Amino acid sequence: VAAGASAGADVTVLPELATTGAAYRSAEEAAARAEPITGPAIERLRELSARLRLVLVAGFCETSGLDRPYDSAVVLDHGRLRGHHRKTHLWGREKIIFAAGRVAPPVVPTSVGRLGLVICYELEIPEVTRGLARVGAQIIVAPANWPDLPKPAGERPIEIAKAQSAAAANRVYVVVADCCGREREQSWTGGSVICDPGGYPLAGPRLGQPTLLTARVVPAEADDKSLGTYNDAFADLRPELYLANAGDPGFDRDPRMAAGGDAR
Amino acid sequence: VAAGASAGADVTVLPELATTGAAYRSAEEAAARAEPITGPAIERLRELSARLRLVLVAGFCETSGLDRPYDSAVVLDHGRLRGHHRKTHLWGREKIIFAAGRVAPPVVPTSVGRLGLVICYELEIPEVTRGLARVGAQIIVAPANWPDLPKPAGERPIEIAKAQSAAAANRVYVVVADCCGREREQSWTGGSVICDPGGYPLAGPRLGQPTLLTARVVPAEADDKSLGTYNDAFADLRPELYLANAGDPGFDRDPRMAAGGDAR
Numbered sequence: 098v099a100a101g102a103s104a105g106a107d108v109t110v111l112p113e114l115a116t117t118g119a120a121y122r123s124a125e126e127a128a129a130r131a132e133p134i135t136g137p138a139i140e141r142l143r144e145l146s147a148r149l150r151l152v153l154v155a156g157f158c159e160t161s162g163l164d165r166p167y168d169s170a171v172v173l174d175h176g177r178l179r180g181h182h183r184k185t186h187l188w189g190r191e192k193i194i195f196a197a198g199r200v201a202p203p204v205v206p207t208s209v210g211r212l213g214l215v216i217c218y219e220l221e222i223p224e225v226t227r228g229l230a231r232v233g234a235q236i237i238v239a240p241a242n243w244p245d246l247p248k249p250a251g252e253r254p255i256e257i258a259k260a261q262s263a264a265a266a267n268r269v270y271v272v273v274a275d276c277c278g279r280e281r282e283q284s285w286t287g288g289s290v291i292c293d294p295g296g297y298p299l300a301g302p303r304l305g306q307p308t309l310l311t312a313r314v315v316p317a318e319a320d321d322k323s324l325g326t327y328n329d330a331f332a333d334l335r336p337e338l339y340l341a342n343a344g345d346p347g348f349d350r351d352p353r354m355a356a357g358g359d360a361r
Numbered sequence: 362v363a364a365g366a367s368a369g370a371d372v373t374v375l376p377e378l379a380t381t382g383a384a385y386r387s388a389e390e391a392a393a394r395a396e397p398i399t400g401p402a403i404e405r406l407r408e409l410s411a412r413l414r415l416v417l418v419a420g421f422c423e424t425s426g427l428d429r430p431y432d433s434a435v436v437l438d439h440g441r442l443r444g445h446h447r448k449t450h451l452w453g454r455e456k457i458i459f460a461a462g463r464v465a466p467p468v469v470p471t472s473v474g475r476l477g478l479v480i481c482y483e484l485e486i487p488e489v490t491r492g493l494a495r496v497g498a499q500i501i502v503a504p505a506n507w508p509d510l511p512k513p514a515g516e517r518p519i520e521i522a523k524a525q526s527a528a529a530a531n532r533v534y535v536v537v538a539d540c541c542g543r544e545r546e547q548s549w550t551g552g553s554v555i556c557d558p559g560g561y562p563l564a565g566p567r568l569g570q571p572t573l574l575t576a577r578v579v580p581a582e583a584d585d586k587s588l589g590t591y592n593d594a595f596a597d598l599r600p601e602l603y604l605a606n607a608g609d610p611g612f613d614r615d616p617r618m619a620a621g622g623d624a625r
Contacts, residue, residue: 255525
């Protein structure tokens, strides 16, 4: 954070579960490391955001009062708590270690603009990023821990394409702070990236390396959804043509429906 | 198409407006080239699909009875018309040259599996691809004409990331047949690509070159939406957390809504 401030950052984003690490063996172990939002970890980050005069976004392991803690994140703005989110879409073993949040990812007004706050996998859900952009998010910030998964030689991790696509589809900036290196048996991707509203990287990814990425962003540019002379990322949408319950897990996915009377 | 058949293709996809070219100067010029679906261009393609025993997807310029023709596509399966679509989301000057279709992109049952049929820009709308996958599309086929736009050195066109992301978010194959080279004043990207349900390219892109891409796809693999042991691309969705009217152009995008009483 101090290096970011020295580089002139107004906003600094740290990874998911940045205060504790993420590769827990059990819910009990995670719960033992959890703190409330009023605890010493967030207090220290809050003081840091005041002293360095910046907006600081960080993931932490939050006490829940349940048998599993939350995978949470905060937005701290010059010493003030401005945003708080509990991860709603859990990935992999997180499902047995954390409790899922029950409130949608928020748009957080800050001294530098409106931040959409998601945690890792939530960035990969198009409905989530669309919703944040629709209520005015200018920069989607994503503390993340991307597991380093197999991929074809020469290809960037697919998560990068998803981050780029979320930016471009919604004409917003996307900032991912990912872990790198190894934690217990887990290797992290180190896929931190800053994307512009066209979806192209302004900085990163420098895969697998500890890195401080910096880029100049103009939040108000994300308020302009136009795509050239004739198009607009939002005005072009035709919801009357979209499956109303496309995101509904209760929706009956029956191939015969698509195939009409001609199903194979 | 013959080269594809010789290479063993069961499905061959051609670009958008493949029978006529796409860089029209006016609606009148396009209308003069348009044919009905019963016209000689589609008849010739239909015969080709019968003779070569394959599924053929191609874009064409369709008579509309209006002052502007449609930017359409068909799915022809061993000599039989199985699918037809009129582009619903027009890009750039298409808005003054073509009439927009009024029916959502379809899922088309064929002898090789269920094809989701979109045309170019429609592939970039997350609501469209989600909807197609939700009603059972296994392979999303996208005849396209991607204008060759400026991009940072070393980066693939953002359209590629969007194609990859559509595949990965929905666990479907995505096949894009793009134009390349120059047509009048217009340069095309040549971004044809075949993506697997993980979002990674199975073939292409070979930017800017005329190319025949082939890949082996297993349509039934797209019926499995699981992501490892704990996740599922559809079951993980939590529509109760998504902005119900996120795709509604009539939705009032008011930053104060997001910022609550604390708007800047």
